[in-house]
Amino acid sequence: EAGVAQSPRYKIIEKRQSVAFWCNPISGHATLYWYQQILGQGPKLLIQFQNNGVVDDSQLPKDRFSAERLKGVDSTLKIQPAKLEDSAVYLCASSPGTANYYGYTFGSGTRLTVV
Amino acid sequence: AQSVTQLDSQVPVFEEAPVELRCNYSSSVSVYLFWYVQYPNQGLQLLLKYLSGSTLVESINGFEAEFNKSQTSFHLRKPSVHISDTAEYFCAALSSGGYQKVTFGTGTKLQVIP
Numbered sequence: 280e281a282g283v284a285q286s287p288r289y290k291i292i293e294k295r296q297s298v299a300f301w302c303n304p305i306s307g308h309a310t311l312y313w314y315q316q317i318l319g320q321g322p323k324l325l326i327q328f329q330n331n332g333v334v335d336d337s338q339l340p341k342d343r344f345s346a347e348r349l350k351g352v353d354s355t356l357k358i359q360p361a362k363l364e365d366s367a368v369y370l371c372a373s374s375p376g377t378a379n380y381y382g383y384t385f386g387s388g389t390r391l392t393v394v
Numbered sequence: 395a396q397s398v399t400q401l402d403s404q405v406p407v408f409e410e411a412p413v414e415l416r417c418n419y420s421s422s423v424s425v426y427l428f429w430y431v432q433y434p435n436q437g438l439q440l441l442l443k444y445l446s447g448s449t450l451v452e453s454i455n456g457f458e459a460e461f462n463k464s465q466t467s468f469h470l471r472k473p474s475v476h477i478s479d480t481a482e483y484f485c486a487a488l489s490s491g492g493y494q495k496v497t498f499g500t501g502t503k504l505q506v507i508p
Binding site for chain 2: 283320321323335370386
């Protein structure tokens with residue numbers, strides 16, 4: 280089966296600019312996650328969707344980050360305006376069920392550098 | 395709240411030597427435990443998981459991990475490493491019951507030396 284697709288792979292922007300990332304999960308996977316992985320740290324959950332509804336966005340900086348999952352398939356994550364500390368790899372993952380113990384399939388990530 | 399600790403940020407080991415990557419968790423309830431591997435410039439891949447039953451779980455490429463409830467540990471081991479095992483390994487925990495959120499450790503970089 281095809282994996283989780285993410286684009287772009289790399290992005291360099293100046294602070295205060297906006298940026299958007301795209302994710303296409305594995306076909307049929309109900310749950311989609313966006314994680315932020317800062318260098319030297321483990322992935323941190325930003326937002327979890329179940330189909331097209333938000334399950335958890337408690338760690339999403341809502342003043343600058345937004346995400347949507349239209350029609351319960353593809354998802355986009357946006358940052359506006361970006362700050363230097365947003366430099367990180369943004370990982371998208373999906374899982375087949377609503378219970379997280381299935382384990383996730385991750386995409387290759389988008390490496391964001393804010394200068 | 396649960397937490398996951400990986401004390402070793404880097405572990406160098408010679409090829410064909412054994413290795414153990416340590417993981418400890420804290421949780422007031424039962425947990426499910428996972429190990430993920432991240433090869434350079436790639437996303438994380440699920441290596442193995444413990445949900446219930448036998449406390450020793452194995453992966454298809456020779457890694458194994460043992461759930462130890464009394465020591466709240468889930469260490470990852472391999473009796474003989476290969477160059478291709480060079481990667482970063484993340485331990486993760488998921489509390490059972492209610493809404494479940496996976497918590498990742500900070501990762502351990504395994505460097506296999508030829």
